[in-house]
Structure formats: C-alpha cells, structure tokens
Amino acid sequence: MKTLRIPEATVMRMSVYSKYLNKLDQDGIITVSSGEIADGVGVSSAQVRKDLAYFGEFGTRGVGYNVKDLLRYTLKILGLDREWNLILAGADNLGYALCTNTEFVSRGFKIVGVFDDDLSRIGRRISNMIVQPLEEMAQVVKEHNVKIGILTVPDNSSQQVADLMINSGIIAILNFSAIPLNPTESVDVRNVDMSALLEILTFNLGFKAAQNL
Amino acid sequence: MKTLRIPEATVMRMSVYSKYLNKLDQDGIITVSSGEIADGVGVSSAQVRKDLAYFGEFGTRGVGYNVKDLLRYTLKILGLDREWNLILAGADNLGYALCTNTEFVSRGFKIVGVFDDDLSRIGRRISNMIVQPLEEMAQVVKEHNVKIGILTVPDNSSQQVADLMINSGIIAILNFSAIPLNPTESVDVRNVDMSALLEILTFNLGFKAAQNL
DNA sequence: GACTGTGAAGCCATTCACAGCT
DNA sequence: AGCTGTGAATGGCTTCACAGTC
Numbered sequence: 001m002k003t004l005r006i007p008e009a010t011v012m013r014m015s016v017y018s019k020y021l022n023k024l025d026q027d028g029i030i031t032v033s034s035g036e037i038a039d040g041v042g043v044s045s046a047q048v049r050k051d052l053a054y055f056g057e058f059g060t061r062g063v064g065y066n067v068k069d070l071l072r073y074t075l076k077i078l079g080l081d082r083e084w085n086l087i088l089a090g091a092d093n094l095g096y097a098l099c100t101n102t103e104f105v106s107r108g109f110k111i112v113g114v115f116d117d118d119l120s121r122i123g124r125r126i127s128n129m130i131v132q133p134l135e136e137m138a139q140v141v142k143e144h145n146v147k148i149g150i151l152t153v154p155d156n157s158s159q160q161v162a163d164l165m166i167n168s169g170i171i172a173i174l175n176f177s178a179i180p181l182n183p184t185e186s187v188d189v190r191n192v193d194m195s196a197l198l199e200i201l202t203f204n205l206g207f208k209a210a211q212n213l
Numbered sequence: 214m215k216t217l218r219i220p221e222a223t224v225m226r227m228s229v230y231s232k233y234l235n236k237l238d239q240d241g242i243i244t245v246s247s248g249e250i251a252d253g254v255g256v257s258s259a260q261v262r263k264d265l266a267y268f269g270e271f272g273t274r275g276v277g278y279n280v281k282d283l284l285r286y287t288l289k290i291l292g293l294d295r296e297w298n299l300i301l302a303g304a305d306n307l308g309y310a311l312c313t314n315t316e317f318v319s320r321g322f323k324i325v326g327v328f329d330d331d332l333s334r335i336g337r338r339i340s341n342m343i344v345q346p347l348e349e350m351a352q353v354v355k356e357h358n359v360k361i362g363i364l365t366v367p368d369n370s371s372q373q374v375a376d377l378m379i380n381s382g383i384i385a386i387l388n389f390s391a392i393p394l395n396p397t398e399s400v401d402v403r404n405v406d407m408s409a410l411l412e413i414l415t416f417n418l419g420f421k422a423a424q425n426l
Numbered sequence: 427g428a429c430t431g432t433g434a435a436g437c438c439a440t441t442c443a444c445a446g447c448t
Numbered sequence: 449a450g451c452t453g454t455g456a457a458t459g460g461c462t463t464c465a466c467a468g469t470c
Contacts, residue, residue: 007438016409062449097309194316205385257462275470276429
C-alpha cells in the first residue's frame, strides 16, 4: 500500500474541497477542473492537484474531474462514508452552540451524549438530549461506540475531563480550552484556540501600523 | 528596523506562551527557562527560543526569562497592550457563545456590537448588549473605531455580510462559516472551520484502522 | 553548570514546469 | 487545445548543536 505521510494541511484542504464539491454537485455541475476548485476555495491549482495526488488519480487529462465521483472519493478519504458518534463535555454556551451546529450533522457527525459536572446544567435539555453527569460518560461511550470527544469545559478542569474521556475509551479529542492538553501517545488531540486566532489578527494590525510610520 | 517575515505558526505560539506565562505569573513564579515553557505548552525548547528570537533578546544566559517581563513583552508583541473593540455578526448560538466568552475579555477584547438580519433576534439581549440590525453596523464601527469583526452567519450569507463589514470599515475578520471568503487585498481574514478539524480526526482514525489490518 | 541565542543542517510543504493523455 | 499528474526546484519552518554569557 502506497502510504506516504500526508501533510495535515492537505487533509484540512481535502475537507474544504469536499464541501465545495458538495456545493457544485447541488448546483448540478458535472465536471470541474483543478483551476476551478482552486479559485473556489482560494488555493493554487497545483496545490489542488498535488493534494489529490496523495490519494490517487481521480481526473481525466484534458477534461478535469467528475464532481460526483470526486466528492465521493473525498468523503471516503476523510472517513465520512459512515456516521460518527461524538460526545461533548461542557454544556456551557459554546457546548450548546456546537450541539446545535447543523454543519456537523450534514457531515455525518452525531452528538450522542452531553456531559457536565455543574448541577445547574445537568438535566437541562439541549436539542434532543439531556445533559448528564460526568459519571455517565463511560457507559455512553461504550454503548454508542464513541471514539471522538469535544471538550468545552473551563480551562482549569480541561485536563481532568480529558483524562476521564480517555479512560472512558475516547481516542480523539477536539479541545476548545485554552490550555493545551498533555499529549498521550495513543490519543489524537486537536486544540482550537480561538483567542490565539484573534491575536494573529491583532498582531498583523500592529505590524501594519508599524510599517505605515 | 529588523523586520523579517514572521511565520504565522510563531505568532500563534506566542499567544500560547503568553497565556502560559500569565498562569506562571499568577502562581507567583519569577523565572522560567525555555525548557519549562516548552514542557508547559508541548513544543521543543529550541522552538521557544527561536520564536522569541524573532522579536529580540528577552532572556539571561544561564538563568532564563523573567516571567513578568516576558509576559509583558509577549502581550506587547501581539498588540495586546491595549483594548480592542470587536463587532460580531450572526447572533445565533455560536455568536451568543462567543459574546459571552470570558477568555476574550481577559485578553483585552471587547465586543461592542452584535448584529443580525433576523427580526426574531434583533432586540434580544446578549450579556450587556442588544442585537441590532445589520444597517446599524457602519455607525457602530465608526463610533467605536472597530477594526475586527467576527462572522458567525450562515454559509449562504457569509460573503455578503463580510462585504458589509468591509464597507463599514472592518479590516480583519475571523470567519466561522464553512465557505472561505473571497480574499481582498486589504482585509485580513482567518477562517475557523470546525468541521474540518473534526475531519482531521476522522481521517486519522481511518488511517489508524487501515494500518491495523 | 545552566541556559540563551543563533548559524547550519535537515525536513517538510508549496510552486514550477512540462510530459502525457483526451 | 486543454487539463491532469508529477519530478525538480524553491521556499519556509523546525531541529540540531554549540559558542557565548551568567
């Protein structure tokens, strides 16, 4: 099997291509070129072809790519040719927002359990779920064969709840707390640091201002 | 002025270092080494030193860095030695969560206006603000000298509302919609694609599974 | 002895440019 | 003629390793 190491940036772009292809397909477009995809998502056409080339040959020279076929391939590659059950810990406003996020649903993600340790939140309804105490997590993970957890608890308890997830059987975590988790060999963690993203903007604004002197 | 091009990854890590230094400072730690910072945030010590070296010499050989001083420098570099006014468009659940995000406040970000075009949301209260119609945006931007906008509107109107922001005077946008915005020369856009992050996890899970065959 | 700051080396990702196919 | 697939070239980020300083 041709298993090179795939850049993470490539995987991220595959997700973007996939959504763009979905839009093209809904618009009834049959064929698309790497240049059109590139324009649609804001990268170079060489980048699109190189990214796709990691996974195989999907196009026809002189013609381009069949939208439906390439969409199917991208979904398959990303592991989205199935449904994924998720759990979420931290039923605050952000947790609530993620639970009601319709894009997750359209990509095949299904949140099957929401957990919190705050008594005022436990029992509250979020869409079609009831917030449960953390103690119930292990059982839900087992019952629904959950592999992925979303962590939106406050910074000071994030490591502790992450450990609980891992002990419950979770092997991939999307972490929204500002504290990077201690990495574990067998668990895949992605941090989403929203203030860091804002701070890239303020850094650039500061730089721009300095250069205008 | 020694203005090399600074890698975006470096700026992002500066934000992470900054928050870690803040924690150390609150814990009363006076001095810290690059190795300790590295362990604290999950990078290599050489990376920490290299990142800091883009901006100057802040440490003492044989000793390390003074926590308070380095914290102050990192904040200054990131442009956080002042308050930044923000506006947010899209008062749905995610918008609500971002408006009530306490970390933004602690980093000096202040949301001074929330906008939506949905009549059922206009007039609603979010923390100490009232959701306003999009038409009011330009005036609020001018009045509070806002440079940064957060975009949490549905995908199909994101470009349109982004254009409104830009016409109102916004020059940096944090975009949470799944559609990448058409890039404009003079506007700095960062996309936060949350499903793409989940899809990196499912991709890796798929790969792991394939390798266990 | 401990730790920073930094040139050099190594590695990874993107862009270029063109052969190959329709 | 148009577009893909890809080796080669380029560019950029990270790691190494050590001289310099306290």
